[in-house]
Amino acid sequence: MFLIHTPPEHAEIVARAVVSACRLDGWHSPVQPKLLRTLFNRLLGQDLDFEKIEPLSPAEVAATLRTPAEREELIHLMVAIEILCNPIPQRLERSVAQWARTLHVNERALIYTRDLARGALSKAVHDFYRLHWIGDLDRRSPEFEKLLRHAGDKAYALTVEADAAEAARWTALSSCPQGSIGRGLWEFYEMRGFKVPGELGSVNAAVAQHDWEHVLADYGTTPMGEIEVFSFQTSATRTPGAMLGLVGVLALFESGLMPASLIVSPPERHNLSAPGGVERMAEAVARGAACNSDLLLDVDFFQHANEPLEEIRARFAIPPKSPSILELDPFGALKLPSSG
Secondary structure: OOOOOOOHHHHHHHHHHHHHHHOOOOOOOOHHHHHHHHHHHHHHOOOOOOOOOOOOOHHHHHHHOOOHHHHHHHHHHHHHHHOOOOOOOHHHHHHHHHHHHHOOOOOOHHHHHHHHHOOOHHHHHHHHHHHOHHHHHHOOOOOHHHHHHHHOOHHHHEOOOOOHHHHHHHHHHHHOOOOEHHHHHHHHHHHHOOOOOOOOOOEOHHHHHHHHHHHHHOOOOOHHHHHHHHHHHHHOOOOOOHHHHHHHHHHHHHHOOOOOOOOOOOOOOOOOOOOOHHHHHHHHHHHHHOOOOOOOOOOOHHHHOOOEHHHHHHHOOOOOOOHHHHHHOOOOOOOOHHHO
C-alpha cells in the first residue's frame, strides 16, 4: 500500500519516480497531483509540489529503493494515479508497466489496468474479481469451482445458490449485544435493506468480509465511503489482490473507467475530485496503516461478534476519525444521511 514502508528520507525519490512514470507530458487529471501532495503530506510529513518536481530515472530509483516493500508501494502508487485517467493514455500504461518490470514488481492490478486501457471491459470485470482478494477468499470454498461453472463470474461476488446455513450465520448477528461489532453489522445491513450472504441475490461471504470493516472503521456505503473503506482495508493488510480492490473502486467512483461491476450499476463519478475527497482518502489510508493486525488475513470477525465495537477498535489500534473528516462526513456506517 502507499508509503507505509517508505521512510521520510526517501519521500523525494519516490515522488520524482511517480512524476517520471505518470506526469509525462503533463497530468491528465487535476486530482492526480492533488492526491499525491495530500498523501505525501499526511503519511510522510513532506509538502511537495508535484507540478514542479523533477523526474528521476528508474536506475536512480532502483539504487535507492532496495527493499521489495518499498518498490511494491511505489508501483501501487503509480497504478492508483494511472487509474484516475479516463481514458488511460497508451503511453502512460506502458510507462507504469515498464517501471514495474524494471523494479521487478508483479502487481495484479497491472493486468486490470491494461484491460481498461485497451477497452476490454468484460475482461477487466472478470480480472477484477478473479485477481482480487475476493477471488482468493472464494476459492477457499470447495464448492466454488462448481458455482463458477454454473453461474459464471457472478459467483465471484453474489450468492447464486441459496445457502440457509450461511444465511443463518449472518442473521444470528441480530442477537449480539447492543454496541457489539456483530450487532453493528446487523444494523448496518438492516438500515440499508441489504440481504445477508446466503440469501439468493445478496453479496456472498467473500465480498461481505469488507462489511465488517465498514462498521469497524465507520465508513458508509456512499461512493466516497467505498473509496474510504477500500483505502483503509488496503493499508491494513498484506494480502495480494488488496491493491486491486482500491484501484477498481477508483475506476468505478472517480474516473469511470469501469462503468459497472457485478455489484454496482453505473455510478456517479468524480467523487475523489469533490471537495474533501482526497483528504478523506488520505486519512483512511493513515488509519488503516495504524492497525496492529492484518484485518483480512489474521482476523475472524465472527469470533469477535459479541465484543464491544469500541473495545475492538482499541485492540486493533484504529485511530478515531479526525474532527475535520467528521465535519466533511458526519454519518459513516451506522447513521444514514436521511436519518437526521
